[in-house]
Amino acid sequence: MIVLSAVTALALLALVTQAGIIVVQRSFPPQGRMIEVEGATLHVVDIGPRDAGWPIVMLHGASSNLEVMRRPLGDMLAGNHRVILIDRPGHGWSTRARRQDSTPQIQARMIDEALGKLGIDRAIFVAHSWSGALGARLALDHPGRVAGLVMLAPVTHPWRGGVGRYNEIIATPVIGPLLAFTITLPLGFFVTESGARNVFLPQTMPDGFVKESATPLLLRPREFIANAYDLVTLKEAVAAQAPRYGEIKVPVTIIAGAPDKTVRTDIHARPFAATVPDAKLIVLPDLGHMVQNAVPDLVKTEIETMIGQIAPAQAAAD
Numbered sequence: 001m002i003v004l005s006a007v008t009a010l011a012l013l014a015l016v017t018q019a020g021i022i023v024v025q026r027s028f029p030p031q032g033r034m035i036e037v038e039g040a041t042l043h044v045v046d047i048g049p050r051d052a053g054w055p056i057v058m059l060h061g062a063s064s065n066l067e068v069m070r071r072p073l074g075d076m077l078a079g080n081h082r083v084i085l086i087d088r089p090g091h092g093w094s095t096r097a098r099r100q101d102s103t104p105q106i107q108a109r110m111i112d113e114a115l116g117k118l119g120i121d122r123a124i125f126v127a128h129s130w131s132g133a134l135g136a137r138l139a140l141d142h143p144g145r146v147a148g149l150v151m152l153a154p155v156t157h158p159w160r161g162g163v164g165r166y167n168e169i170i171a172t173p174v175i176g177p178l179l180a181f182t183i184t185l186p187l188g189f190f191v192t193e194s195g196a197r198n199v200f201l202p203q204t205m206p207d208g209f210v211k212e213s214a215t216p217l218l219l220r221p222r223e224f225i226a227n228a229y230d231l232v233t234l235k236e237a238v239a240a241q242a243p244r245y246g247e248i249k250v251p252v253t254i255i256a257g258a259p260d261k262t263v264r265t266d267i268h269a270r271p272f273a274a275t276v277p278d279a280k281l282i283v284l285p286d287l288g289h290m291v292q293n294a295v296p297d298l299v300k301t302e303i304e305t306m307i308g309q310i311a312p313a314q315a316a317a318d
Helices: 002-027 067-077 104-117 131-141 165-170 175-180 184-200 215-219 221-232 234-247 269-275 296-317
Strands: 033-037 040-047 056-059 083-086 123-128 146-152 252-257 279-284
Touching (some): 056 131, 131 146, 165 175, 221 234, 234 269
Parallel strands (some): 123 146, 146 252, 252 279
Antiparallel strands (some): 033 040
């Protein structure tokens, strides 16, 4: 009797999840174009003038999608620059053939291929959080594509501890998909708001952020599983690539907050800045994890300063 009740409950939750997927996807449809690359289909939003100098490629972190980078920072930059926003493989409206394609190395290869198909030769990359490791990997493996790198509260080095027990369970075969396709979406509707607020601390989350950032897309099973894989494989990935950071030759600007409890500045941003030859580190005493939301004017200024410094150097090289 107990087993039958449990099976019935799981079946009902699975039906609720499927209905929820339909509602979420209708509420937050894709805004850009799809680009086929090896192992994935990437959703890309291309905004701003096409003939405005260096393009800016924006890469979001974990548990999010390109909309997190679009508002307000991407829209601000698009007034004078071409801005390419990308849903990382498996996130937002991007897909990937294998959940295990979760490392910065693999995703860097996919993004490099997509930019080639867009006709983007070189660009300034703006990377937040998880994508700090991705931005660094692009600079290491695809240096011809990267003109400069702006890192916002980046993950760059291994850390003590894990990435949350629930993520580890979701990345476990059989039981992870079972949970993802039954309880994650219904439960997520109740905890997404509070979880997002915690990431902003000590800043206050803007009103309407969860809706404007299309965060509920994360609750879909395929994306939730992909996100979990990204997180549980990240420590090993950064441990492997960190010894190479001295090879990065492009200018790098890192902006981070001293009180950031999501990605510790002393573990990531400071040692990264100390290793990269041409790095500028800005640490603000009251800044949390959501740098692009908290200080968008500063980020925009730093990006444009970098562009202004690169342009004469490029002209001299030519």
